Amino acid sequence: MGPDQxxxxxxDESVIEKPESVKLEGLCAVRSSKARxxxxxxxxxxxxxxxxxxxxxxxxxxxxxxxGLKGAPYLANLRFWSTRGExxxxxxxxxxxxxxxxxxxxxxxxxxxxxxxxxxxxxxSHALKQGVFFILxxxxxxxxxxxxxxxxAWQITRGKRSWDHRLIYDYKRCCERKxxxxxxxxxxxxxxNHPLWLVVSRPGQGRVPWYLLTNLPVTSPDDAWRxxxxxxxRWQVEMSIRFDKAELAFExxxxxxxxxxxKLIGIAALxxxxxxxxxxxxxxxxxxxxLRFWCHRTGKRSRNVPAPLYRLRLxxxxxxxxxxxxxxxxxxxx
Numbered sequence: 001m002g003p004d005q006x007x008x009x010x011x012d013e014s015v016i017e018k019p020e021s022v023k024l025e026g027l028c029a030v031r032s033s034k035a036r037x038x039x040x041x042x043x044x045x046x047x048x049x050x051x052x053x054x055x056x057x058x059x060x061x062x063x064x065x066x067x068g069l070k071g072a073p074y075l076a077n078l079r080f081w082s083t084r085g086e087x088x089x090x091x092x093x094x095x096x097x098x099x100x101x102x103x104x105x106x107x108x109x110x111x112x113x114x115x116x117x118x119x120x121x122x123x124x125s126h127a128l129k130q131g132v133f134f135i136l137x138x139x140x141x142x143x144x145x146x147x148x149x150x151x152x153a154w155q156i157t158r159g160k161r162s163w164d165h166r167l168i169y170d171y172k173r174c175c176e177r178k179x180x181x182x183x184x185x186x187x188x189x190x191x192x193n194h195p196l197w198l199v200v201s202r203p204g205q206g207r208v209p210w211y212l213l214t215n216l217p218v219t220s221p222d223d224a225w226r227x228x229x230x231x232x233x234r235w236q237v238e239m240s241i242r243f244d245k246a247e248l249a250f251e252x253x254x255x256x257x258x259x260x261x262x263k264l265i266g267i268a269a270l271x272x273x274x275x276x277x278x279x280x281x282x283x284x285x286x287x288x289x290x291l292r293f294w295c296h297r298t299g300k301r302s303r304n305v306p307a308p309l310y311r312l313r314l315x316x317x318x319x320x321x322x323x324x325x326x327x328x329x330x331x332x333x334x
Contacts, residue, residue: 007110008230009076009102010065012237013091013117016080016251019056026258028084030058062094063244064102065237066110069229072279073236077102078269080262096126103130111135111216113234121188124213128194135231138211144186144198153211156184157200164221168203168232179203181228183218199227240272247313248272275309275316290315 015030035054059080067073077098081089099112112127112134119139127134138144138153146156162180169176180202187196197218201210214227244250248268255261278287287308291297295315 006069006226006230008067008069008113008233009106009110010067010073010113010234010237011095011118012063012115012234012241014061014063014241014245015058016061017056017058018251019058021057021254024057024256024258024261026059026082026085026087026261027057028059028082028088029055030060032056032058060091060094061241061250062098063237063241064098065240067233067236069233072276073240075240075269075273075276078266080265082258085258092123095123099127099130099132103132107131108133111230113231115234119213121190124188124196125190128188128191128215133216134214135216135227136213137231138198138213140209140211143189144196144213145189145192146184146186146198150189153198154209156186156198157182157211160184162202163224166225168201168228170203177203177207179228181221181224183224183227186213197227199224201228201231243309244268244272247310275312278312279308287312290319294318 015033017030017032017034018024018027019032019034021027032054035056039054059082062077062079062081063075064077065073066076079094079098081087081094083090095118102110102112108131110133112132114123114134114136116137116139118136119142121142124134124136127136140154141152143150143152144156148156160182162182165178165180167176168179181199182202183197183199185195186198187194194215197214197216199210199212199214199218201212203209210228210231212227212231216223216227218224218227248271250265250268253261253264255264277283278290291308291311295311295318297311
């Protein structure tokens, strides 16, 4: 496959926070990202004491999207689990189960993209055992077997000049950055016979480089850019989780039973998959109708901000309120 035909399976983890709940079924301790955001020091304001993380009741969340280098993503997998109570599990067991299922169905037809939360020899070794292609963002202080023996990732490429430079669009800050790229053959200490490549993306002075570990062959600058651009698509799953929490209210259900809560979130996940289908090229007439007549926006900001899912969700809500379907008769099961 070429870069334009590559299919990426993007993984990301999050949590559902229920800070005011104690007795709900299936809750466990999760690290609160909201508390971490609120504890950031603001100039001229009180400095919050302590640097320890805050843990609140909640559930762990794994979301996987299937996408290409361009176009709309598809919702491939969504699951929740807890480390306490009935059916308790842990993060690696859940992730290994999902990876085994995806490797069985898709094999080497897709490229798995993982963030630094998956970095480490145990997970990379498991991916090699499953025989899948992957792009894994490596921690700069984690060690690999390089040309000069076992070194930290930043030491392996220290002093090496970039192969090529390009202007890469930064989705997070909506600007282009001059970025350099270089690649070095490496391997894991536990699997020295499995050749890997460490691709380093250098976004310029003052920015943190990306150390990308992959088992795809990298023999030219074009191959290295293929890895960098593939990992750059990982921002899609970040926006996906943000949309699920903000617009579909994944954290709002107040149900005591764990099964009922997961069913309700499953219905919301189906609604999200339907909204993603409206972005596909074949749904353009329906999408244009909804945006034009039920969520029309004018102004420079509305034209430039890429937020079609937010407008589509609002358009469907307004359409439903205007033309509410008649109530369905209740079925009496004998």
